[in-house]
Amino acid sequence: MRADYVIKRTAFAIITIFVSITLNFFLFRVIPGDAVSNLARVPHATPQLRQALEKEFGLDKPKWEQYVIYLKELAHGNLGVSFANQEPVWSNLKTALANTLPMVTLGTVFAIVIGLIAGVFSAWRRGTKLEQVSTNVAIAFYAFPTQWLALVLLIYLSAFLPSHGMTNDFLLNPTPWEHFKDVLLHMVLPSLTLALTLYGQYTLVVRSAMLETLGEDYVLTARAKGLPQRTIVVRHALRNAMLPTTTLIALSLGYIVAGAILIETVFSWPGIGSAVYQAVTQRDYPMLQGAFLVLTVSVIFANFVADLLYFKLDPRITE
Amino acid sequence: MGVRPDIVGEGAGLEAPPPRRRRGGWFFQILRESRQAKVGLAVLLFFIVVALLAPWIAPYSVHEQTGAVYCPPSSEHLLGCDDGGIDMLSLLIVGGRTSLVVGFAATFVAMIIGGGIGIIAGYRGGWLDGLLMRITDYFLVIPDLPLAIIVAAVWGPSLPHLIFVIALLLWTSTARIIRSQVKSVRELVYVKRARSLGARNTRIVFRHVLPQIGPLLIANTVLTVAIAIFDETALSFLGLGDPSAVTWGSIIQFAFLRSAISAGAWWAIIPAGLCVALVIMGCYWLGQAIEDALNPRLKVAHLSPRSFRLRPLPGRGKDAE
Numbered sequence: 001m002r003a004d005y006v007i008k009r010t011a012f013a014i015i016t017i018f019v020s021i022t023l024n025f026f027l028f029r030v031i032p033g034d035a036v037s038n039l040a041r042v043p044h045a046t047p048q049l050r051q052a053l054e055k056e057f058g059l060d061k062p063k064w065e066q067y068v069i070y071l072k073e074l075a076h077g078n079l080g081v082s083f084a085n086q087e088p089v090w091s092n093l094k095t096a097l098a099n100t101l102p103m104v105t106l107g108t109v110f111a112i113v114i115g116l117i118a119g120v121f122s123a124w125r126r127g128t129k130l131e132q133v134s135t136n137v138a139i140a141f142y143a144f145p146t147q148w149l150a151l152v153l154l155i156y157l158s159a160f161l162p163s164h165g166m167t168n169d170f171l172l173n174p175t176p177w178e179h180f181k182d183v184l185l186h187m188v189l190p191s192l193t194l195a196l197t198l199y200g201q202y203t204l205v206v207r208s209a210m211l212e213t214l215g216e217d218y219v220l221t222a223r224a225k226g227l228p229q230r231t232i233v234v235r236h237a238l239r240n241a242m243l244p245t246t247t248l249i250a251l252s253l254g255y256i257v258a259g260a261i262l263i264e265t266v267f268s269w270p271g272i273g274s275a276v277y278q279a280v281t282q283r284d285y286p287m288l289q290g291a292f293l294v295l296t297v298s299v300i301f302a303n304f305v306a307d308l309l310y311f312k313l314d315p316r317i318t319e
Numbered sequence: 320m321g322v323r324p325d326i327v328g329e330g331a332g333l334e335a336p337p338p339r340r341r342r343g344g345w346f347f348q349i350l351r352e353s354r355q356a357k358v359g360l361a362v363l364l365f366f367i368v369v370a371l372l373a374p375w376i377a378p379y380s381v382h383e384q385t386g387a388v389y390c391p392p393s394s395e396h397l398l399g400c401d402d403g404g405i406d407m408l409s410l411l412i413v414g415g416r417t418s419l420v421v422g423f424a425a426t427f428v429a430m431i432i433g434g435g436i437g438i439i440a441g442y443r444g445g446w447l448d449g450l451l452m453r454i455t456d457y458f459l460v461i462p463d464l465p466l467a468i469i470v471a472a473v474w475g476p477s478l479p480h481l482i483f484v485i486a487l488l489l490w491t492s493t494a495r496i497i498r499s500q501v502k503s504v505r506e507l508v509y510v511k512r513a514r515s516l517g518a519r520n521t522r523i524v525f526r527h528v529l530p531q532i533g534p535l536l537i538a539n540t541v542l543t544v545a546i547a548i549f550d551e552t553a554l555s556f557l558g559l560g561d562p563s564a565v566t567w568g569s570i571i572q573f574a575f576l577r578s579a580i581s582a583g584a585w586w587a588i589i590p591a592g593l594c595v596a597l598v599i600m601g602c603y604w605l606g607q608a609i610e611d612a613l614n615p616r617l618k619v620a621h622l623s624p625r626s627f628r629l630r631p632l633p634g635r636g637k638d639a640e
Contacts, residue, residue: 016457027473136600143545143599145552148571148592155585251459258464262553266575276465280472280557288472292465299462 005311013304020296024289025070079293080286084278089290093272097294099166100271103187104260107194112249114199119206123214123241124233135207141200146259150193150266162186165268190267194259201255205248209241216240243314250306253299345534349612359604366598370416379406381413381565389584399586401570402577411590414565418595421478421566422548425485429543433490434536437497438524442505452498455491463488464553471559478561485550489543496539500532538609545602552595567591 051060061069073080079089118134125131141149154163162168166186167179174182213219214237222232264273272291279287350356369376378397379385384404385396392399398407440451467484474480501524504510510527518526529536548567554560555568556575570591574580579587 012453012456015453016460019457020461024469027469139600139603140596143549143596143603145549145556145568145571145592145595147553147556147575148588148595151571151575151580151588152592155580155588158580254460254462254464257462258553261464261468262556265557276468277557280468280559283472285472288469292469295465296461300460303460 006308009304009307013300016300017297020300021071021074021293022067024293024296025067028285028289079290082284082287084282084284084287089286092275092287093290093294096270096272096275096291099269100260100264100273103190103264103269103271104194104256106187107191107259108198108256110191110195111198111202114195115202116206116245118199118203120210120233120238122203122207123210123237124229126211135203138200138203138207141196142204143200144197146193146197147262147266149197150190150263153189153193154266157189161188163189163267166270186269190263190269193263193266194256197259198252198256201252202245202249205252206241206245209244209248210237212244213237213240243310246306246310246313250303250310253302257295257299345612346537346609349609353608353612355604356608359601359606359608362597362601363605366415366419366594366601369412370419373412373416377409377412379409381405381409389579389582389587391584392586398590399584401573401584401587402579402582407570407586407590410565410570411567411594414567414570414591415594417478417564417566418548418551418568419598421482421485421551422544422598424482425489425547425551426540426543428482428486429489429547430493430536430540432486433493434497436490437494438501438528440494441498441501442520442524442528444502448498451494455494458488458491459495463550467550467554468557468559471554476559476561478564481551481554481560484554484559485547488550489546493536493539493543496535497532500535501528504528504531534609534613538606538613541602541606541609545599545606548595548598548602567595 077090079093081087082089082092085092118138122131122135122138157163162185166183168182168186171178171182216237219232219236222236260271261273261276263269264271265277268274272295275287276291276295278284279291350360382405385406386400386404388400388402388404390396390400390404396406396408398411401407401410436451436455440448467488470487471480471484474484505528510523513523513527551560551566552568552571555566556572558572560566560569560572562569571588574584574587574591579585
């Protein structure tokens with residue numbers, strides 16, 4: 001049974017990644033007025049130049065052949081060359097990813113912790129005034145557009161915290177410790193924004209999962225046994241509520257990615273989100289394609305891990 | 320203390336069957352019982368009415384300069400002006416119209432795609448069901464915004480494209496909900512009886528299946544509108560909306576691009592985001608109230624702050640006090 005489940009999930013992950021690669025290829029090449037053929041449409045280009053460009057980029061070959069070449073290059077880790085800075089896309093993305101990960105991780109962990117606490121509190125104290133305030137605050141943060149929240153924090157907190165980029169360029173020859181402190185300070189606003197936008201969603205998810213479990217018979221039994229409320233909430237209700245919560249947090253990964261794109265744009269954080277934004281504004285299609293692939297593959301992988309984790313958490317799954 | 324009647328009544332589901340109501344009656348019942356639903360509906364109706372009346376109630380034109388650049392709020396310009404000296408309040412009113420149209424249109428398209436796929440998958444079953452659900456799973460897993468970005472970037476920015484791109488992201492939850500409901504309703508005795516009487520598939524779906532899943536569908540629709548409007552602001556912010564259209568998303572985008580922050584013009588940013596947030600909250604309150612009402616398990620709480628007894632959901636009437 002166990003092996004069955006793992007194989008099934010692995011197969012789904014692999015197929016999903018493959019479909020994304022294919023989609024990525026065809027979206028950019030098959031749609032009329034497609035992006036790559038625009039390359040050869042240099043203004044005032046002579047037909048010769050156009051032909052030379054088409055040949056150079058392999059656009060004169062049939063689509064399926066281009067597709068096979070694309071797959072081959074991808075297998076060798078080649079995502080193409082950025083139009084904007086002529087660097088390989090993968091090396092651009094690597095630096096960007098390394099910048100994004102700490103910021104996103106900090107924000108997400110923070111959001112999960114506050115979300116869990118606020119969600120459990122909201123379900124436990126349902127019906128009280130304080131709970132209504134807490135829940136409605138969570139709904140508000142769920143509803144605030146991410147980029148807007150970032151801008152609002154920028155208006156009110158940029159006097160106290162660095163609001164732009166990842167490092168202070170005027171810090172000359174910083175020691176590693178100074179550099180670390182500098183980056184950490186710059187990380188506060190983007191991470192805080194991400195944490196706030198996610199916190200609302202997580203609170204609501206945990207709350208509704210907890211409300212479901214609090215209505216279960218085993219909670220009634222525990223209560224009848226005279227167990228203290230704290231024990232019931234933490235040991236009985238929360239543990240069971242963790243199951244749907246894990247799934248929903250895994251599914252919110254796409255939301256985290258979206259948040260990262262918008263937040264990095266506002267705070268000029270040199271991560272993968274900024275890379276996407278710049279690629280959009282500069283019409284840098286190879287970068288855009290590469291970023292989409294990297295983001296998709298990481299989200300699919302994280303979902304795969306969450307699936308396995310879910311299996312570990314819930315022994316009832318036998319499919 | 321004895322057995323509390325409300326525990327037996329609600330917890331064990333022994334309540335007498337409710338009297339037959341006309342179709343749609345459930346909606347008014349939820350409205351009566353839930354303050355959350357009332358507030359949500361009121362907020363939504365307010366914004367819809369403002370959007371409908373936009374050309375008549377907007378104080379100024381959104382195409383002409385009527386004040387100084389980034390002039391602060393005053394009695395003439397209640398919410399100040401933007402970087403072109405255009406009245407912010409008028410921009411908000413007119414922009415709300417487009418934002419709501421995009422939100423509702425995208426939801427409508429998403430409902431058609433999701434509803435169609437859900438009904439076919441749930442009703443037909445078999446390999447077709449498997450295939451359609453794998454496709455749905457796929458869309459559920461891949462990150463929304465990057466997909467929307469590449470599709471919008473390749474297609475080029477325009478309102479219809481924006482609507483379709485957002486719909487492309489949102490149909491999955493509808494498809495899943497409808498599929499599972501259709502699957503369970505299909506097995507009900509009266510549906511089987513209708514089929515044995517010779518009712519065709521379309522008739523069964525429209526007469527027997529859809530009315531059953533109506534409330535859930537409406538809750539889902541309302542929550543989808545919220546996400547659609549949220550996505551509109553995100554895509555517009557990244558420059559993938561219609562560059563000539565005024566929407567709440569484009570107001571935030573322009574304020575960001577044209578350095579409203581360094582000009583200290585909070586009025587160019589904050590109201591637009593608050594409008595978006597209010598609409599989304601309205602949708603959430605209404606949608607959640609309907610979903611809660613459909614899930615009787617939520618009415619039972621074996622743990623509550625002061626004493627061990629049933630408590631009503633917030634704003635859900637006084638009968639359980």
